[in-house]
Amino acid sequence: MKILVAVKRVIDYNVQIRIKEDGSDVNTDNVKMSTNPPDDNAIEEAVKLKETGKAKEIVAVTIGEEKAQETVRKALAVGADRGIHIKSDSYIEPLGIAKILKKIVEKEKPDLVFLGKQAIDDDCNQTGQMLAAMLSWPQGTFASKIEQKDKVIEVTREVDEGLETIEINLPAIITCDLRLNEPRFASLPNIMKAKKKPIEQLNAKDLGVDILNRIKLLKVEEPPKRKGGIKVASVAELVSKLKNEAKVI
Amino acid sequence: MSILLIAEHNNSNLKTFTLNAITAASQIDKEIHVLVAGNKSEDVTKEVAAIPLVKKVLHCDSSTYENFLPENLAPLIVKISESYSHIVASANTFGKNFMPRVSALLDTSQISDVIKINSPDEFLRPIYAGNAFSTVKSSDKKKCITIRPTSFDPAPTAGGSASIEKIEPVKAPNISKFIKREETTSERPELGTARIVISGGRGMQSGENFKLINAIADKLNAAVGASRAAVDAGYISNDHQVGQTGKVVVPDLYIAVGISGAIQHLAGMKESKVIVAINKDGEAPIFSVADYGLEADLFEALPQFLDELNKLNTIQK
Numbered sequence: 001m002k003i004l005v006a007v008k009r010v011i012d013y014n015v016q017i018r019i020k021e022d023g024s025d026v027n028t029d030n031v032k033m034s035t036n037p038p039d040d041n042a043i044e045e046a047v048k049l050k051e052t053g054k055a056k057e058i059v060a061v062t063i064g065e066e067k068a069q070e071t072v073r074k075a076l077a078v079g080a081d082r083g084i085h086i087k088s089d090s091y092i093e094p095l096g097i098a099k100i101l102k103k104i105v106e107k108e109k110p111d112l113v114f115l116g117k118q119a120i121d122d123d124c125n126q127t128g129q130m131l132a133a134m135l136s137w138p139q140g141t142f143a144s145k146i147e148q149k150d151k152v153i154e155v156t157r158e159v160d161e162g163l164e165t166i167e168i169n170l171p172a173i174i175t176c177d178l179r180l181n182e183p184r185f186a187s188l189p190n191i192m193k194a195k196k197k198p199i200e201q202l203n204a205k206d207l208g209v210d211i212l213n214r215i216k217l218l219k220v221e222e223p224p225k226r227k228g229g230i231k232v233a234s235v236a237e238l239v240s241k242l243k244n245e246a247k248v249i
Numbered sequence: 250m251s252i253l254l255i256a257e258h259n260n261s262n263l264k265t266f267t268l269n270a271i272t273a274a275s276q277i278d279k280e281i282h283v284l285v286a287g288n289k290s291e292d293v294t295k296e297v298a299a300i301p302l303v304k305k306v307l308h309c310d311s312s313t314y315e316n317f318l319p320e321n322l323a324p325l326i327v328k329i330s331e332s333y334s335h336i337v338a339s340a341n342t343f344g345k346n347f348m349p350r351v352s353a354l355l356d357t358s359q360i361s362d363v364i365k366i367n368s369p370d371e372f373l374r375p376i377y378a379g380n381a382f383s384t385v386k387s388s389d390k391k392k393c394i395t396i397r398p399t400s401f402d403p404a405p406t407a408g409g410s411a412s413i414e415k416i417e418p419v420k421a422p423n424i425s426k427f428i429k430r431e432e433t434t435s436e437r438p439e440l441g442t443a444r445i446v447i448s449g450g451r452g453m454q455s456g457e458n459f460k461l462i463n464a465i466a467d468k469l470n471a472a473v474g475a476s477r478a479a480v481d482a483g484y485i486s487n488d489h490q491v492g493q494t495g496k497v498v499v500p501d502l503y504i505a506v507g508i509s510g511a512i513q514h515l516a517g518m519k520e521s522k523v524i525v526a527i528n529k530d531g532e533a534p535i536f537s538v539a540d541y542g543l544e545a546d547l548f549e550a551l552p553q554f555l556d557e558l559n560k561l562n563t564i565q566k
Binding site: 011013014015016017019026037038093094095098120121122123124125126127128129130131132133134136137138139141142152154157158159160161162163164165166167168169178179213214215216217218219220221222223226227229230231232234235236238239241242243246248249 | 318319320323341342343345346347348349350351352353354356357358359360361362371374375376377378379380381382383384385386387388389422424425426427428429430431432439441442445469487488490493494495501502511512513519520522523524525531536538539540541542543544545550553554557558561564565
């Protein structure tokens with residue numbers, strides 16, 4: 001089995017984001033960037049399948065500026081075999097990203113594609129499902145457990161009501177929830193080894209897909225600030241305030 | 250312009266988030282048609298037809314749609330989408346699952362998690378887990394939109410009499426199969442929709458100490474949350490995690506206990522209506538978002554809190 005894992009470089013989840021003064025976007029200059037957290041779960045799951053002999057090859061792919069390569073390099077250090085970096089200096093919407101990934105899938109012919117369920121920057125939660133639709137493949141979204149059974153894969157999904165289990169035919173798209181596994185850290189020797197693994201570079205523009213954005217970002221602003229609160233002196237005062245002032249208990 | 254809204258239901262009852270989505274849709278256009286796709290879902294259509302804001306109910310009844318598999322549902326929505334300008338659903342795990350499929354098949358760029366409708370093509374949506382709001386304008390002819398339910402009031406449910414039109418199912422691709430659904434059977438309400446949430450952080454010092462939180466949660470009929478630090482320390486399982494990489498919650502009351510207030514946690518709870526922080530470090534960032542801050546040792550404060558609650562004659566449920 002061959003697995004394709006899509007990873008995205010985003011602002012690190014621990015960084016307090018800053019909005020550009022002109023309100024045009026979030027500032028990403030000189031900000032710590034990392035792999036999108038659930039994408040780490042996606043890589044981990046692929047590596048686990050390889051370790052148990054179910055997967056033969058793992059290809060990690062990313063789309064983005066030159067530095068986005070770091071996320072592929074990290075995937076290689078954790079256990080992916082080779083990488084693909086599709087260069088693009090400008091933002092591409094999930095629809096365009098899915099079209100690019102479709103091209104890669106048609107070329108690489110993986111049996112499974114793993115993605116994080118959502119990127120923590122634009123919070124769209126679309127790419128995996130869109131890719132699945134474009135390929136006419138089934139999808140297992142928000143996966144917290146997967147089990148391969150011959151030609152099908154059983155996926156446990158985190159849904160609002162609890163858990164849902166589905167069985168989907170291969171090839172399939174899986175979007176990973178944080179509960180799927182515990183991503184490992186790359187060891188130093190593996191980081192060194194990853195430097196020798198190949199990363200193929202392509203230009204998004206050369207792939208012959210329509211990646212023109214349909215949505216214009218007009219403005220980015222701070223959410224309304226909370227009004228300053230008060231300090232209470234005792235638990236009794238707190239409970240009284242909650243009961244009589246805020247009227248929430 | 251007219252709107253096709255996809256109802257969420259369990260084949261017997263309409264799920265309430267659909268009502269919030271209907272309110273949002275009504276701010277785009279008054280011509281709202283609601284698709285009820287399910288199996289033996291007759292009762293749901295009656296419920297939807299009674300919603301005054303709904304002009305027409307489209308009913309597609311087939312075993313194909315019993316469990317709302319997106320592989321089956323998306324082609325049906327695409328087939329009937331022709332005459333609509335907007336396709337709308339809730340931004341919960343129901344809408345998030347199938348809407349991007351519909352959007353891709355229609356070659357339109359989806360707008361997720363809308364919290365405000367500025368105009369039929371301009372929307373406000375949170376990014377970076379609500380740490381920023383973005384205003385976006387769509388140039389697609391047909392727009393696929395998911396609505397954050399907590400940002401819109403539910404639509405009134407009685408007095409309407411929309412027509413119900415039967416529609417034919419579309420051939421299913423037969424590439425996915427539903428196996429089972431296990432609803433969380435906790436006595437406590439679900440974290441994502443609870444009216445009150447009480448969360449513990451690293452200050453709890455152990456998983457055992459969460460019993461102090463649980464006792465208050467039981468008293469208030471609250472859901473129990475946790476910071477990433479408490480989850481990483483193994484005090485509690487990660488399905489309780491509130492934050493940017495966990496669940497985003499917007500309860501009426503959020504009580505943060507022994508949580509310092511890391512950015513990643515604040516992103517998941519700072520839209521709550523009333524926030525209480527209990528922390529012994531008066532400088533903790535959590536106090537900057539708290540409506541009521543109590544600088545105290547949680548091991549003394551929590552038992553007192555329970556005592557005070559026990560003294561109250563009534564507690565809202």
